[in-house]
Amino acid sequence: MTRSEPRLQAKLLRWLLGPLLALLVLDTAATYWTSSNFSNLAHDRSLQEIAREVVLHVKPNGAGPRLDLSPAAERILLVDQDDRLFIKITSAAGTVIGGDPDIAPPPADPARHGKPVSYDSVLHGLPVRVTAAWLPYEEGPQSPSVLVQVAETLNKRQRLAWDIMATAMVPQLLLVLLATAAVYLGVRHGLAPLSRLGRDVARRSHVDLSPIDASRVPGEVRPLVDEVNELMLRLGKTLDFQSRFIADAAHQLKTPVSGLKAQIELALREAEPQRLHHSLAQLYVGVDRLSRLVQQLLALARNEPGAIDAVQMQSLDLDVLALETSMEWVPQALRHGVDLGFEGGEGPLMITADADRLRELINNLIDNAVRYSRRGGRVTVATRRSADGAAELSISDDGPSIPVAERKRIFERFHRLLGTHADGSGLGLAIVSEIATLHGARINLEEDVDGVGNTFSVHFPPPPRPAP
Ligand SMILES: Nc1ncnc2c1ncn2[C@@H]1O[C@H](COP(=O)(O)OP(=O)(O)O)[C@@H](O)[C@H]1O
Numbered sequence: 030m031t032r033s034e035p036r037l038q039a040k041l042l043r044w045l046l047g048p049l050l051a052l053l054v055l056d057t058a059a060t061y062w063t064s065s066n067f068s069n070l071a072h073d074r075s076l077q078e079i080a081r082e083v084v085l086h087v088k089p090n091g092a093g094p095r096l097d098l099s100p101a102a103e104r105i106l107l108v109d110q111d112d113r114l115f116i117k118i119t120s121a122a123g124t125v126i127g128g129d130p131d132i133a134p135p136p137a138d139p140a141r142h143g144k145p146v147s148y149d150s151v152l153h154g155l156p157v158r159v160t161a162a163w164l165p166y167e168e169g170p171q172s173p174s175v176l177v178q179v180a181e182t183l184n185k186r187q188r189l190a191w192d193i194m195a196t197a198m199v200p201q202l203l204l205v206l207l208a209t210a211a212v213y214l215g216v217r218h219g220l221a222p223l224s225r226l227g228r229d230v231a232r233r234s235h236v237d238l239s240p241i242d243a244s245r246v247p248g249e250v251r252p253l254v255d256e257v258n259e260l261m262l263r264l265g266k267t268l269d270f271q272s273r274f275i276a277d278a279a280h281q282l283k284t285p286v287s288g289l290k291a292q293i294e295l296a297l298r299e300a301e302p303q304r305l306h307h308s309l310a311q312l313y314v315g316v317d318r319l320s321r322l323v324q325q326l327l328a329l330a331r332n333e334p335g336a337i338d339a340v341q342m343q344s345l346d347l348d349v350l351a352l353e354t355s356m357e358w359v360p361q362a363l364r365h366g367v368d369l370g371f372e373g374g375e376g377p378l379m380i381t382a383d384a385d386r387l388r389e390l391i392n393n394l395i396d397n398a399v400r401y402s403r404r405g406g407r408v409t410v411a412t413r414r415s416a417d418g419a420a421e422l423s424i425s426d427d428g429p430s431i432p433v434a435e436r437k438r439i440f441e442r443f444h445r446l447l448g449t450h451a452d453g454s455g456l457g458l459a460i461v462s463e464i465a466t467l468h469g470a471r472i473n474l475e476e477d478v479d480g481v482g483n484t485f486s487v488h489f490p491p492p493p494r495p496a497p
């Protein structure tokens with residue numbers, strides 16, 4: 030297994046748990062903000078209480094007010110277990126009449142007889158929360174006021190905020206843990222069929238091409254499994270075909286080889302030079318036939334789709350190539366008493382093809398026409414351009430017509446018509462068909478127009494239309 034792609038399970042977990050954790054962080058921040066607000070609200074109120082207590086100790090004194098706070102009263106008001114408390118009293122005239130003058134003035138002056146204001150500040154290097162209010166220090170509606178500021182360090186507030194947050198967070202953390210466990214188990218359970226599928230395939234033997242059981246895989250994976258099954262089916266057919274072909278080929282080779290062996294044994298026993306020579310001549314014919322069979326087998330392997338031998342396509346003139354190839358057959362045709370003719374020459378017929386392979390195709394067709402047509406017969410090689418501009422090549426003879434029922438089968442490997450006595454392997458037309466496929470060409474076999482003989486025609490793909 031390649032490790033470049035992370036496993037699906039890890040990927041799913043990351044995508045599910047990542048956002049969940051991000052949500053938890055956001056939620057924690059929000060909870061902290063809310064709980065500090067609550068904590069501040071509660072403690073600001075008690076600072077206001079203290080301010081109201083403190084103002085009771087402010088007395089009128091001639092020109093202005095005066096703070097009269099006994100140490101005992103101060104201890105009761107300002108001493109706290111957890112935090113340090115400070116006060117500052119300022120008269121309406123702006124004079125500090127008591128407490129710690131370092132407490133910063135409020136950012137906005139609280140309205141006289143209005144609501145108190147609370148704000149964060151720093152005092153003697155400590156972070157503090159301050160509440161400021163204008164409070165009357167005499168009875169009656171017209172009483173003058175003083176500005177009372179009460180400052181307190183933050184220990185209690187922070188502790189309360191944390192306490193609130195902890196109480197709120199515990200169930201949420203638990204929820205996230207449970208969700209994580211549920212997601213993990215869910216993903217594992219969901220992916221279990223895939224792991225099972227992997228194990229099933231890994232356990233198979235290399236010759237077992239039976240389809241994979243697709244009934245237990247999830248719907249998303251089913252098309253993949255179907256495709257793999259389809260591929261295995263094709264692979265199975267190809268393997269079958271190949272092993273049958275090897276068996277056939279071995280069988281085809283066995284007969285001539287045993288024949289040669291017998292002939293050699295006979296020749297070895299021959300003492301008379303003339304008869305020995307005769308035996309050797311016969312041996313030569315046998316070896317020649319065998320060599321042709323081996324050549325045809327090689328040609329078949331070389332032209333198989335996907336064969337290692339690269340196809341070398343080039344632009345060439347079919348008319349010229351067909352004429353050249355036909356000329357090479359003239360002596361052979363004469364020997365068979367066959368009149369070999371060529372029709373064409375209507376100008377160049379350019380096609381894209383592998384010249385060697387195309388020559389092999391034409392050779393096989395002319396060979397058949399010459400070999401199987403009657404003595405004194407006529408074989409015509411013709412090239413022309415069809416109506417759609419595509420190039421066509423045909424080889425016609427006037428020998429016995431191939432029965433309609435056999436017209437497909439003669440293109441199969443090793444298939445020969447019953448009663449064909451001439452030498453041959455049954456591979457020629459299979460090679461022709463392979464080469465045509467390599468060129469995207471189509472082969473037709475028709476009875477000759479006059480009802481006598483056969484015409485094999487090869488239709489090349491039409492040239493690409495010039496762009497408008
Ligand atoms: N032009 C033809 N006329 C008559 N029969 C033919 C012709 N071409 C092919 N055949 C028949 O088709 C068979 C298969 O041909 P081919 O594949 O070339 O194999 P081979 O020539 O080695 O027998 C031949 O054995 C022959 O019976």
Ligand SMILES: [Mg+2]
Nearest residue numbers: 397453457458
């Ligand atoms: Mg042949």
